[in-house]
Amino acid sequence: MAPLILASTVSGNLLDDTTMTKPVLILGGASLDTIIHLPVLPDPKPQTIWPTASYRALGSTGAGKSLNLAALEQPVIFHTLLGKDTEGQQIRDALAHPRIRVLEEETDGPTEQHVNLMSEDGKRISLFIQPPPEPEDIDWLPVHQAITECCLVVVNILGYTLPVLPWLKSAGLPIWTDLHDYDGENPYHQPFIDAAEVIFLSSDNLADYRTTMEQLVGRGKAFVVCTHGSAGATLLTREGAWMEQPAMEVPAVIDTNGAGDAFFSGFLHRYLQGGELADCLKAGAINGALCVTSRELVSPGVCPSRLSAPRNGGSVSS
Numbered sequence: 001m002a003p004l005i006l007a008s009t010v011s012g013n014l015l016d017d018t019t020m021t022k023p024v025l026i027l028g029g030a031s032l033d034t035i036i037h038l039p040v041l042p043d044p045k046p047q048t049i050w051p052t053a054s055y056r057a058l059g060s061t062g063a064g065k066s067l068n069l070a071a072l073e074q075p076v077i078f079h080t081l082l083g084k085d086t087e088g089q090q091i092r093d094a095l096a097h098p099r100i101r102v103l104e105e106e107t108d109g110p111t112e113q114h115v116n117l118m119s120e121d122g123k124r125i126s127l128f129i130q131p132p133p134e135p136e137d138i139d140w141l142p143v144h145q146a147i148t149e150c151c152l153v154v155v156n157i158l159g160y161t162l163p164v165l166p167w168l169k170s171a172g173l174p175i176w177t178d179l180h181d182y183d184g185e186n187p188y189h190q191p192f193i194d195a196a197e198v199i200f201l202s203s204d205n206l207a208d209y210r211t212t213m214e215q216l217v218g219r220g221k222a223f224v225v226c227t228h229g230s231a232g233a234t235l236l237t238r239e240g241a242w243m244e245q246p247a248m249e250v251p252a253v254i255d256t257n258g259a260g261d262a263f264f265s266g267f268l269h270r271y272l273q274g275g276e277l278a279d280c281l282k283a284g285a286i287n288g289a290l291c292v293t294s295r296e297l298v299s300p301g302v303c304p305s306r307l308s309a310p311r312n313g314g315s316v317s318s
Contacts, residue, residue, distance in 0.1 A: 022151035023075040023101070024268070025173075027143070028158035029062025030080040030095070031112035031132075032087040035257060035295070041119045052120075057257070057295060058094040059114055061156045061178060064261030064297040065268075068287060070099035071302040072269040077146045079103040081133050081160060083111035103142045107133045122229065122256040122292070134159045147171050151272070154178070157192050165195040174198065178264055181205045184212040193219065200225045200264050209234070223277065225267065227260055227288075235281055245281035248289035255295045262291035262298065266307055283307040 037053040058067075066078040078095070082088035082104050088111040095102050113130035138160060144167075147153070152174045155161055168175060177192045179201040193199065199216050203209040203226050213224045213236045220238075227233045228247075235243040266287025270280040286307050290299035 021075070023077045023146075023149055024069060024152050024154060024272075025143070025147055025150040026062050026066055026069075026076060026078045026154045026156070027161045027164070028080060028132075028156040029060040029065075030058070030078075030082065030091050031060035031063070031114050031130075032090055033057055033059030033114040033116055033257070035116050035118060035255065037118045037120075037255075039120055041117060041123055041125055055295065056090075058091060058297055059116070059257065060112065061180070061261050062154075062158075063091070063095060064258040065154060065156075065178075065265050066095065066100050067097065067298040068262050068265030068291075068302065069269060070097045071298050072265065072287075072304055072307070073099065074269055074272060075099050075101075077101045077103060077150060079105070079143055079146075081105050081107050081112070081135070081138075083107050083109055083133070085111055087111040087113060087130075101146075103146065105135070105138050107135050109133045109135075116257060118255065118257070122253055124256065132158050132160070138163075140164055147173065152176065152268075154268075155192060155195065157189060162191055165191055169195050176200070176268070178260070180260070182212075184215075197222050198224075200227070200260075200267075202227045202229070202260060203234075204229075210236075225281075225284075227263055229256075229259075233263065233281060233285065235277060237277070243278055243281060245278075245285050248285050250289050250293050253292045256292050258297035259288045259291045262302075263288035269304070270307065 034056050036051045038051055042049060062078060062080055066076045069076050076099060078100055082091055084106060110130045112132045115127040115129055117125040153168055154176050175196045176198040177196040179189050181204040182189050182201045183205040199221055206212050209226050213226055216224045217236050217238050223235055223237045225233060225235045230247050232247045233245045263284040267280045267284035270283035290302055293299055
């Protein structure tokens, strides 16, 4: 059996020093969400519910990763689909950041929108009241031009990105993807798995997440990271080394939306700095913890210095 490693010195970093100042290209994922906080998630029966709070906020995985990386001083080029509606303009305004260059494809249909029901213990039910658009024709020329500037590509599992996976692979840059609540079998995820060099996913729908991680690494991945919410995260390298990262304690959990993307971004930020994988895990855990202390996809307190990791767990303040 491969060794279990906590606070490992295994590096596994495949990038060189020239990548640290180049942009990360992120494809897909911006929505305007209605967040509804409840004491507990509702039972499936007719009822009237009084939420403890509700508000609208920027959402989705590409926006979360872009804003977190930008806050960590990493340049980002973000391609997304937005409608001509009010929601699309609100997203444009929220993404206005000097380190984010948005490559926008304007669609005739409505902008993606979700309703997220949140319980006090951080569980979520997401209702896609306006699903992600999948237009037949997309102008990919801006992405073709941008990729020559970038050090790495993050492809989110949006249907509209599927046609570009072959030429992204041929471009020769590392491709990372986030499978979110993958169940280990859904064929929809297979093209993203095949294209990616590094895979993130959560254990939400995996009864045996370690077997799934071993299967993914067996398909040639450099490493796989599986997050477990408040139970931390697990990493497996292609060499068979397992690493465990405890979650960081926080004074209070305000909103868990975007915590996975914050973890991903903290990990990637440290990775682009040349960090060892164990330090990347710690940076991810700190950034994920900071995220849940605010209502935003990126905590107002996020900056590179905040990701200096205490050893073997620890706590963060908002």
